[in-house]
Amino acid sequence: MSEEKIRIDPRWVGLGVVAAVILVLALWWASLPKAGQEFVLRSGSHGETIYVPTTLEAAKELDLINQNGDKVGLARVVLVGQVLVVADGTRVRVADHSWSRSLYEIQLAAGNLAGQRGWVPPKYLTKARP
Numbered sequence: 001m002s003e004e005k006i007r008i009d010p011r012w013v014g015l016g017v018v019a020a021v022i023l024v025l026a027l028w029w030a031s032l033p034k035a036g037q038e039f040v041l042r043s044g045s046h047g048e049t050i051y052v053p054t055t056l057e058a059a060k061e062l063d064l065i066n067q068n069g070d071k072v073g074l075a076r077v078v079l080v081g082q083v084l085v086v087a088d089g090t091r092v093r094v095a096d097h098s099w100s101r102s103l104y105e106i107q108l109a110a111g112n113l114a115g116q117r118g119w120v121p122p123k124y125l126t127k128a129r130p
Contacts, residue, residue: 052118
């Protein structure tokens with residue numbers, strides 16, 4: 001008896017890898033928040049407030065404030081209206097996203113700040129339950 005060797009053309013292997021990468025990217029893209037979708041803001045710690053910058057520039061400033069632990073700087077940006085203080089669990093609607101999708105523009109749909117817009121990372125967006 002002779003053993004028959006199965007030979008696979010390397011082009012088919014390459015094509016399979018490319019197809020798998022495209023499939024993974026398509027699934028990832030489909031899972032990203034889209035404009036008009038409703039979410040709930042969640043900080044990860046129940047009952048905690050979330051600081052929502054109103055512009056992309058304010059988001060950069062808030063990042064620096066958080067990195068430096070600057071409580072005075074945080075109070076300043078809140079008082080001048082560059083950052084909104086939003087309750088954990090507030091319903092929001094996605095309006096837009098940054099170029100890299102690292103931040104999403106949201107419009108608050110409930111609470112005393114309803115209608116206001118701000119920018120949050122996707123980790124704060126949790127699917128809203130009906």
